[in-house]
Amino acid sequence: MKLFFNRFSLIVLFLFCYSATNAQLITVKGRVVAEEGGPLPGVSVLLHQQGAAPKPMAATDQNGHFTVSVPGNARLELRFISFETLVVPVNNRTSLSIVMKPSSTSLKESVIVGYQKKTRETVTGAVTRITGKELQDVPVSNVEQLLQGRVAGLNIQQNTGAPGFRGASSIRGLSQMMVNGSGDNAYLTPQSPLYVIDGVPVDANAGFEYGFQSQGPGTSPLSLIPPEDIQSIDVMKDAEATALYGSRGANGVIVITTRRGQSAVPIVRYAGNMFINFTPQLRSTIGGKDERAYRVKMIRDGNNLSEIYRISQTQFLSDSLNAFFNNSTNWQDIYYQTTYNHTHNVSVSGGDQRLNYKTNLNYYTEEGVVRNTGFDRYSLNQNVNFNPTPRLQLSGYLSAGLGKKLKGSGNGLTDVGAGSNVSSSLLPGPSYFNNVGHFTNSIYRVNDTRTYDIRTYLNIMYELVPHLQLSTNTSYNYTSDQEDTFIPALANNDKPAVYGFSGRKSNLYNRSSINYNNTWKEKHSVYASVFSEATIVNVQNKVINQSNGPNDNYHGPYGFSSYFSSVSGTPDAGGFSEVHSVGFAANLSYDYNKKYVVNFNYRADGNSFAGENERWAHSPSVGLRWNFNKEKLFEHAEWLDFGDLRFSYGVNLRPTTNIYASMGWYDVKGNYNGVTRISPHLGQMPNPFLLPEEVEQFNYGFDMSIFKGRIGLTLDAYTKTVYNMLYSRKLSTGTGFEQTFTNDASIYNYGYEAMLTVRPFKSTSKINWTISLNGAVNRDVVLSLPGGAAQLLSDDKTIINRVGYSATSNYLHIYEGVYRTNADVPVDPITGLPMRNEGKDFYKGGDSKFRDVDGNYVLNDADLQVAGTPIARITGGFSSYLTYKNWSINLNGTILFKRDLLNKALAERMTKLRDPFDDATFVDLRDLDYWKGNGDVAKYPNPFDYYSTSDSYRIYQTLFQEDGSFIKLNAVTVGYSVDRTWLRRFGMNAFRMYTTVSNPLLFTGYSGPNPEAVTDLGRDRLDTYPVARSLSFGLNIEF
Amino acid sequence: MKRLTCIFLLIVLALGAGSCKKFLTVAPPDRMSDASFWKTKSDVESAIANAYGFLFDILTNGPYVPGNGDFRAGEIDAPPSFDVFAAIAQQDLTNKSRLSRYNMNSLADWYPFYQSIAACNISLDRIPDVAALSDADKKQYMAELRFLRAFTYFYISRIYGDVPLYTEAYDRRSLPRTPMVEVLQFCLKELNGIREDLPWQYDDPTKWGVRAARGAVYSLIANVDMWAAGFDKDNQRAYWKEAAEAIQALKASGRFELLPLEEWRRIFKGRTRESLFEFSVNTNYGTTTRYVSIGQWTLHSPLVVGYASSDVYYSSDYIKKIFPVDKSDKRRDLWFYLPYANNNQSMFMKYSNVVNMITSASWLLDDDLIMFRYGGELLTGAEALANLGQEGPAREMLNLVRARAGTEPYTGSGQDLKNFIFLERQRELIGEGVRWYDLVRTGRITDPEQAKSYLTQDQFNRGGWTWPIDEKARNFNPNITLNSYWTR
Known part of the structure; x- marks a missing residue:
């Protein structure tokens, strides 16, 4: 301070x-x-x-x-x-x-790189700009969704349709490969880029430290920014462009600039949207009489008398004349709804050169397609710029946002009740007399979840002498997360439960800089700057969990009884933290006649949670650019608007983990002999030598625009190597510890990015049509693993990192079809035993034929193979803007290829099928090609052989690994602007009406409902919150 | 103007460089870390309490002390409802389901012992830098920690045989098992390094026996020596000599006495003049245990509430052997009820400080977990002296113990004397978790006449006397091999 x-x-x-x-x-x-x-x-x-x-x-x-x-x-x-x-x-x-x-060209537009505005001509790194205009017509709860498919190399995966939640995003492949959690809840360490909103770095990861066990609201600050208020978004991908953002920029940087007042006459803009969310495609199940018939047939086919006798003891199967057991309930349907939502945005801006201002007021409300979920946003942003003298500029900013969420029974990312819909269709749906726990839990859970976010800054710039400027930017952000949840007794085994979350996070930030720029002889331009940055972040999260209260009228803590009730306190991870960081940076750019540009950057970062002995991280970078169209050779080439080659090299370092990983901590452990015991915490061994992770990137770029902007092309090739990657290493029991963090892993990414923009019509034509296409190919290879290991397994041996292979590959049994008959099962010639699992679980006709890799006639962990990778290799997008007179048609979409998903949802439901006496949902098998009898050649093993012990429907096999490629149309908008002269009569400046369809089409070969709504490890959870299709009607008015 | 700019720049840089280090040092806000701990004497006291507490936690996680010390020797009869004890007596130690009762299956996992060692190693690394401590304090605390670490290694050597030797703080290497004799020699080196660092006994009686003093160090030296002598036969005499000297010094210190046997409950409650080293079990201090002390299963009403008969009992054959019917011995008379009954009406009452006698679910045994006491260590000394051929002093020590038990002095010599001392140890230390280890280190375990659960010489050589090691030990450590006897 x-x-x-x-x-x-x-x-x-x-x-x-x-x-x-x-x-x-x-x-x-x-x-x-x-x-x-x-x-x-x-x-x-x-x-x-x-x-x-x-x-x-x-x-x-x-x-x-x-x-x-x-x-x-x-x-x-x-x-x-x-x-x-x-x-x-x-x-x-x-x-x-x-x-x-x-x-006609994008060359002259300015972008913001390293906190400085630069014309595109002098940018040496890989930077893509998106203007706010492109983001306006789709109502979304989180701005990040709108970036999907727009920037080559920026992969945004909308893996949940829950309103107000944020998907997964990464720039240029994998930056991390540590897998946390397990099974459905396994997730990759987040590798989200750094967001800089109006010059202030903002942590967009809210509650991500808990993974799927998300605590509290989990509302990202990005959800509180109204898309209508955005002027532009710059996406920085390579190390040179991100160099000046320091260690937090190692995963790439996204800079968001909000609108400012520009007009002497105050402008009032209104933007409103009414939108309808439709129930998505649900998973197919089988119902009513058919279900009973299936179950009974299954049991009878087993030819086991005692099992058949069990039918008569299982009431819901045998008592078909009882109205209670004679239903065909569509369990999924009761959870989903079509909702009507709206959003309104009013902005007032104006001012002159001395003083200008902008105020933006936003309201957004969305009810989720799953009942009892939704998101509301209220926000007010203001900025004022004041230039009392030409040499002094002051600008201030104040933004207040409130995000309210309803999370239902899941944690928002998932919805447990709705997705799993565990009951048999034979049972009646919930009613006044019939409580169904998972339904009650999902629908009658009382949930009040709020995120308050206040962001402020003051920026002062002063020109000390000509060419030399001093500036300082101080900001303070404060976010408060609150959640109060009450689970009624019926929903929780007659134990009313209360969950309270209270979190706050503050971020005090200052950046002070000295800039020098000058141009000599109109040719030599120099820009130099030195700046320092300091940040203090404080986080405090507390949780109260109380269960078994007296009854539904007591929402706690009153009513707590120490005998009957139970409580638990602070979450273990991410509860409290305080982080201080300091950065010093220097930048020198020189250009000769805007023809040759060279850029040097250097930044040093100190962080309080870095290893005690490795506190400082140094990131140098260099960038070169040659605008070859300015060479004599092209002097008269009218067709060439511009052309350039770019090269950049840089190292970004990011400090890792948290203070506990480097320092360890001490626990109080009761007392001994009357003295309080304090012990070193012996789970996690501290490592004071933790090095920052080092991300080294080479970027080769090429830009060209020809025929007066009719065709524009940008190509980038890069290599990105992450050294000293943080990895959790398990320790031998003799050390007394369980694990420690080490810097032993490294991973190499390489890829290509392309962006092509075509304008088929002349700029003078009445039709203005811009088509743009972008794509990125990324491959990653594991270079080394902790302790020199050749491979490491995580998540209970389902994910493998093997040196020389793609990181986080699936590790599965190879499925090779179905044994047609018992005779097809290979028999060990030595023991005479047929193929089996460990133990006596023999295979027979109709079971899965797994590849017995080691040829020992026993299928076990030794037969697991590296199968596919859940990290997409090819990503991209497309968009089209067509305007003719007052009409416009815009569309944009996302492309993703070469990603392997695990259809866990299907596997789980097939597994449930294997117990005909259990009253769980039955999958509709009619379109599945499964083994029906001796000699059948089929895709799926026999689902009815429910007492088989071969575990043919195990989840971790290649049968359930599917290609997750898709082409998605994100949104299509048709708009009409009313003629201006006519509008004048009503005192309006502009009036535009439009309608948008979001998520209208998805082309995929994937058999599940949505290849995108899966976890970042490519697992299709049964309880994923579906992504809805929506239709919106919007109105923009300007006075 | 230029000059002003330069000055400004310099000031910024100077300010930055000067206060950065301080600015970047942030202690975790919700927990103690290395940055906030190790500041005061009470921090160190807490760390020391933890070092003892850690071992206490491990040894009271289940009946480990009587389990491997007494039940394993096979003279305690357990009905089928207490199959865990029968399984131990039958050496069926890899049968996890039979051993699951009272956490006996967890004894195979040495991880808790290594946690304790790791905590000691960290404390040993940090204490020299604690500015608030005087040199005398440091010496005292370091000696206690080194004693505890040596004790832990000695204890796990007796359970598992060869064990990995970790002696440094935050050592993350995957070490192989060190041969047991080397581990024991490390213990002896450590103990000899601190033999003069602690007082013979503390002034504060709450620390007697519970906090290591010189008496504990000397007792441990003698015990490590006796254990090592059983395996490192080439250097037997040197070990015996060192053990004999240690116990003689203990005796000569005059700080310790044998309490009248009638006050045996006081002896086992602990913190007496007879205490050398023990873990404090004390309801008043909040350290309670259940299903740990052998008394849990050998008592019935009226000594405890709600049990008409004992769960287990010493077989009368064994009691007749060590306490012949025609010989007087207060230990038999005071510690046993119906010693020769050979049924569940008999009681072994050595541990019978029962508290909270309200319901059958509430009563607790409040006896300390005795590791070394003067009575037992006199016999260790007698054994060492007899082995060295110094029969006079050996008999003198032996007869001190016998006199307290109200039985006639022993006058024999030669092998008879050695055998008699061995039996005297069984009499004096019955139920104190000693018998199995005595059988093993003296080699008597291979004699079916002397050991009910005997091992053949081949079984013994292959490590049949050890407790099996959990496979977990091999995780993330390719250098570990398990005890071959148990991995057949």
Whole structure:
């Protein structure tokens, strides 16, 4: 703390010491019109300064007029979205008439890299920009969903349809390969990119430290940002672009910039949406009479008299005349609903060069397709920019958000009751007289879950002497997570339960920098900056769990009885933490006539939770760019708009784990002989030598735009190696510990990314059509594993990391069909025993034929093989924007190829099928090709042989591994803008109506409902929250 | 202006470099870590209490002390409802289902002992740097910890034979098993290093026996020596000599006495002049145990509530052998009820400090878990002296114990004397978890006349005397081999 205040006060001191001198100013009036068409309102007018960043002065009013006071020799820069930026010399004129052309290339647009605005021409790294306009028409609860399929190499997987939750995201393949949890709950260590919202780094992982056992609301700060308020999003992929964001940027960086006031005349915008979520495709089951017939046939086919006799003892099978057991309940249907939702956004913005402001008010409400789930967002964002003198800029920001969630019976990511729908259709559905625990739990659970998020910042920039600027940015974010859940007695075995979660997280951040820029002889431009960063993050999460309260009228803690009730406290992981970090960075860029660009970056990061002996991480990087279109050779090549080659190399280091991994901790263990015992915690051995993980990337890039922007192409090739990867290493019992974290693993990713933009029509045409396609191929290879191991298994031997193979591969028994008859089962010539599992579980006709890899006629762990990998190799997307007169049709989609999924849902349901006496749901088998009798050649083993011990329907076999490739249309929007001249009568500036269909189509060969809604390890859970299809009607009005 | 900029830059850099280190040192906010622990004397006291407590926890997790010490020798008859004890007596030690009662199957897992060793190793590493301690305090605490670590190694050597030797803090290597004699020699080296560091006995009587003092160190030296002598036969005499000297010094210190046998309940309650080393079981201090002390199964009403008969009893053949019917012995008379009955009406009452006598579910045995006491160690000394041929001093020690038991002095010599001392140990230490180890180290385990659960010489050589080691020990450690006798 002391650190920043010292620095802060120094800067303030300078502000007062130095008195600015101003040159002679003249008043300039101007009008801006489009090349074809009328005046342009809202065009930013900036004062162009040699060597310094252009300073915003004004914005045009609704008639395109503006007025500024500038020196007589000034140069004005005019910027407007989708128009070419223009620089106009004033030359002591007091009236200007300016014509702006629609932009044909993306070259001149500026992007934000390393906290600096740069024109695209001088960017050496791999950066992709998405403008806010592209994100407007789809109502979503989390902005990240909108990025899906838009950036080559950014893989976003919407693995849950639960409103307000966040899917999995990663940039350029795997950065981590440690698997936490097990079975359905296994998940990869999150590798989410760093989000920087308006210059302030934000942790987008909310509650991810708990994996699927998520505690509390789990609402990501990204869910609290209204998409309507976003000006632009920059996605940075390579090490050079992310270098200045320090260690947290090692997984890539996504920079979100919100809108600002630009117009002298206040602009009021309204955007509203009404949307309908439809019940998704459900899993097929078999019901009613058919189900009973199936069950009885199954038992009778077994020819086992005592089993057949059991039918008469199993009431729901035998008592078919009893109305209670003679139903055909569609269990899935009772959980799902079609919902009607809406969202409203009002923004007011305006101001002049001295003072401008923006206020954005947003309301979003969505009811989930699973009953008793949903998400509401309330948010208010404001920013004010104040330039009291041309040399001093102040900007302030305040954002308050409230996210309210209903989680149902799951933890939001999943929904236990709805997904598993465990009952037989023969049983009656829930009713007044018939309690069904999992239904009651899902529907009548009372859930009040809120996330409050306040983000503020103050940014001060001062030009000390020409070309030298000082700036400081201080921000404070505060997030409070609250959850109160009450589970009624009927839902919880007659034990009313209360769950309370209270969490808070604060983040104090300061960045202070000194920038220098200058241009000599109009050719040599230099930009240099030094900055320091300091962050203090505090987290406190507490949980109270109380079960067995007196009755449903007591929602605790009152009513607690120490004898009957039970309580538990703080979650073990992520309960309390305090992290301090400091970063120092330096950056030097030089360009020669914008033709040759070279960039050097260096950053040092210190972190309080890094290993005590390895506290500092150093990340150097370098980037080169050659804009070859500026060479003499292409001087007269009209067809070439621009072309360049880029190269970058960089190392990013990220400190790992937490303070306990490097320091260990001590537990209080009661007392002995009257003295309190305090013991070192002996589960996790601390490792004070934990090194930061090192991510080394090479990036080779190529950009080209030809025929006045009609065709644009960006290619990138990269290699990304992660060294010193953190891995949990198990220890021998003799050490007294169970495990420790070490830095022994490393992984290599390489890949290619391409983005192609085509505009089939001329920019002057009435039809404006932009088609863009992007794709990325990524392969990963494990280079080394802890302790020099050749392979390591995790999640109970179902996932393998083997040196030389893809990381986190599935480790499965190889399924090779079904034994047609008993005679097909191979027999060990030595023992005379047929193929078997360990023990006496012999195989017979109709059982799975697994590959006996070691040829010992026993199927066990030794026969497991590396099968497929759940990490997608090819990802991409496509989009199309077509406008004709007042009409527009937009669509975008996502492509994913080469990913292996485990259809656990099917496997589990087939397993349940194997007990005909258990009143669980029956899968509809009619379309399954299963073994029906001697000699059958079939895809699936005999599902009815329920007393077989061969375990043919085991989950971890290649039978259930399927290709998860898909092509998905994310959204299609049709819009109509009402003619402007007509609108004037009503005092409106713009009026647009549109309708959007989200998730309309999904092409896949996968047999489950949705190849995307699976865990990040590619496991299709039975209780996954389905992704809904929705239809929305929207309205944008501007006054 | 330029100069001002330079100054500004320098100040920023200087401020940054100076306070960064402090800024980046953050202790975990909700727990104690190395950064916040090891500051005060009471921190160290807590760590020491934990070192004792750890072993206490392990040894009271089940009836491990009588289990491997007494039941295994086979003279205690257990009905089928207490099959776990029969399984132990029958050496059916790899049968996890038979052993599952009272956690006896967990004894195969040496992990808890190594947790205790790891905690000692960490404390030993940290204490020298605790500024709040005086040098004398440090010496005292270090000596206690080294004693405890040596004790743990000695204890697990007797259970598992060869064991991995971890002596450094946070050692994550996957070490192989060290030959047992080397482990014992390490223990002796450690103990000899601290033999003068502790007082003979503490002034504070709550520490008597419960916190290691010099008496405990000397007793452990003697016991390690006697155990090592049984295996390292080439150096037997040196071990015996060291053991004899240790016990003679103990005796000469004059700090220890044999309490009148009539006060035996006080002896086993602990913290007496006879205590050398024991783990404190004390309801008042909140350290209670159940199903640990052998008394749990050998008592019935009126000594405990709700049980008309004992669960297990010493077979009368064995009692007749060590306490002949025609010889007077207060130990038989005071510690046994119907010693020759050979049925569940007989009681073995050595451990009978019963508290909370309210219901059959509430009563607890409050006897300390005695590891070494003066009476037993005099006999260790007598044995060592007799082995060395110093029969006079040997008999003197032996007869001190016999006199307390109100029985006539022994005058024999030669092998008879050695045999008699062995039997005297069985009489004095019956039910104290000693018999099996005495049989093993003296080789008597191979004599069917002397040992009911005897082993052939071949079985003994293959490690039949050890307890099987859980397969878990091989996880993540390819260097570990299990005891071959148990992995047939």
